[in-house]
Amino acid sequence: MIQQTLRPLTEPRRMVLFAADHGVVAEGVSAWPAEVTALMIDNIRSGGAASSVLAVRSGTELRLIDVGSLSIEQAMENRSPGVIYRHQRLRAGSRNLYREAALSPQEFESALQIGRDEAALAAADGMAVVACGEMGIGNTTAAACLTMLLADVALDQAVGRGAGADDVAMGVKRKVVNAAVRRARDMRSASSPAAMASIAGFEIVAMAGFMLGANAAGLTIVLDGYIATAAALIAGRLCPDCTGSMIASHVSAEAGHSAALAALELEPFLNWELRLGEGTGALLLMPLLDAAAAICGQMRSLAELGIAPEAAR
């Protein structure tokens, strides 16, 4: 349907991971300290992360763009031949969305543009299918805010345990999300870029830009989990048509994810209670897209077998 053909292409394909940190981690919303973002960036670059493993296994090119982490490392060289790394840091983490706007409208536009540029590069490189994913401690808090604001989901459904928040952190997370969304709803237009920017994160906005660019370039987009779907909500607000280019890979253990997918009118293929991020759900779907394309391209039809439709009662 997306490619308007009965011989869809699923290769070549690319996963672009966007990484950033979140000022709101200072409130205690996450089970992990912000330093884990940098460690995971390093791990992805070295080929040891789940996304690195699944990208190799599924024959998917992997790129990692640091759009706003706290990482102290500035080195540009690539660690692993399998992963392209780019440093395009707009800021050392977003601001604390509980206390102030996480991103300015200008930062929102800059992050969108980084994503759009990545999509244009994917198209220029001849990709048929693209996906994006993320790394950023604290980003389920921003995703919960965006899902509440843009998919009209209730607080208790939008806020989940992310990467393992305990009951204390969950209480903080609910308080933080509720306050930030109320502030965004009080803005002149609740779905303006400024309102979305105030509760987002650099990697989420970059993913939204990537989806907008990929849709404009006619690429097929495979969605990942809760945070990538929050980015799809932003993209869908900026360009309603773009969700027509999206395939939902999975519905995660975060309760808000199914509501966000429903708002986008997308039906997920896998329901495995994943909660890892890094594009891992999208990467798991890739071989299944290959299987579907192989069926379309190679299976003999009943007519080709000489079985007439009248044979069926």
Add this chain to the structure above:
Amino acid sequence: MIQQTLRPLTEPRRMVLFAADHGVVAEGVSAWPAEVTALMIDNIRSGGAASSVLAVRSGTELRLIDVGSLSIEQAMENRSPGVIYRHQRLRAGSRNLYREAALSPQEFESALQIGRDEAALAAADGMAVVACGEMGIGNTTAAACLTMLLADVALDQAVGRGAGADDVAMGVKRKVVNAAVRRARDMRSASSPAAMASIAGFEIVAMAGFMLGANAAGLTIVLDGYIATAAALIAGRLCPDCTGSMIASHVSAEAGHSAALAALELEPFLNWELRLGEGTGALLLMPLLDAAAAICGQMRSLAELGIAPEAAR
């Protein structure tokens, strides 16, 4: 868990398809005439079936064993280099299970043995993972009988549309299944081989034998759809431990399938409303098993990254 290791193997692997016809088709239970079984055997052998395509795509060896079709062709040569074909026909189709016992106890034992022999061959050939599937017009009727008898499922849940039965055929199918199961339940032991044989089919019993043999050889077994799961119910009745070697690939559009899987205490990975048979659901799962094995074998743990468990709140 099945392989008792943190470094599971998912290759090499083999799908064995068992094909047979069903005398009960004479009652009008199926949307398709029995001749389609022979056409599909031919199609699988020539590489044009869904299972042929998915086997190649997923790197799974494919074997096709005719244990009881009405096919007039006796030729033993292989048509496609990708598919091994064996002719081990025990009878030209089962008897009409509505009128009499479909298989005799001796035929039941012979079909089991064909399956066991295939499993022993798979083990001797060094397979780590095996699956079995089926081709046989009318076989959802036998599967419905077995699911009612062995998983204690109600008639209306056990009987589904199979490969597209219309309302008339559905009425016949319910009448036929109800009568055959009542007759089986009236036998001295309702879960005796004789009772199971009376409502089964050659390919279903061969699959049960395959599962018993694979379990005995320590192989990991991937289940396919409703009919393969009916075979697993037989295998589980003959050897309760053997279900511990099974992975459920999917739950199909046939309502009885989820009940049968629940009776086996197996949870399916895919819920795509498939209803094609031929082992296609199991073949779709293969690359996802590869992904899981790659994660187990190659992903770096938090400890390896220097992130202590105490880092998490």
